[in-house]
Ligand SMILES: Nc1ncnc2c1ncn2[C@@H]1O[C@H](COP(=O)(O)OP(=O)(O)O)[C@@H](O)[C@H]1O
C-alpha cells in the first residue's frame with residue numbers, strides 16, 4: 001500500500017531534476033491520474049501524466065523523458081515482479097507495516113533474489129509514529145531475510161490523503177506541518193533512488 005501516493009510524490013520530486021512522466025497502469029482505479037488531473041488550474045506538478053494504454057499506443061513510448069514513473073495495480077506475482085524489475089532501472093515496492101509478520105512479503109520477493117534480480121527496494125510507507133514500532137519491526141524482519149530496503153521510510157501523515165482529495169502535491173498542503181515532513185521523507189527517498197540508478 002502507498003503505491004500511487006509514492007508514484008505521484010516521487011514524480012513531483014523527479015520533475016525538479018529533469019523531464020518526468022508519470023504513467024498510470026492501474027486503469028481501473030486511475031488513482032494517480034485522477035489525483036494529478038483533478039485541479040485544472042494547478043501548476044504544481046511539473047511532470048506529465050499518461051494512462052498506460054495511451055502510453056503504449058505511441059510509436060516510441062517514453063522517448064525524451066529523463067524519468068518515467070510507472071504506477072502499477074499491485075498484487076503482482078513473482079513472475080510479473082521479475083519482468084517489471086528487468087524492464088526498469090529500479091522497482092520500488094511500497095509496503096505499509098501493519099504489525100503482522102512480513103513472511104508473506106518475504107515469500108513474494110524470494111523469487112527475485114533467486115533469479116538474481118537486485119534492482120528493487122522495499123519502501124516502508126504510512127509508518128506510524130513512535131512509540132509504535134511496526135515500522136522498525138518490519139525493517140528488521142525484511143533486513144534479516146536479505147530483502148533490500150530504502151534507508152528512509154515514509155511517515156504516516158493525513159496530509160497525503162488531503163492532497164489527493166484536493167488534487168495537489170502534498171508539498172502544497174497548507175496548515176499541516178506534517179505535509180512538509182512527509183514531502184521531505186519522499187525527498188530523501190528520491191535521493192536514494194537517484195543514487196541507485198545513476
Ligand atoms: N504516508 C501516508 N500517510 C497517511 N496515509 C497514507 C500514506 N500513504 C498512503 N496513504 C493512504 O493510504 C491509502 C492508499 O494509498 P495509495 O497510495 O492509493 O496506495 P495503493 O496505490 O498502493 O493502493 C490512501 O487513502 C492514501 O491516502
Ligand SMILES: [Mg+2]
Pocket residue numbers: 003004005026029031032071072073
Ligand atoms: Mg494505487
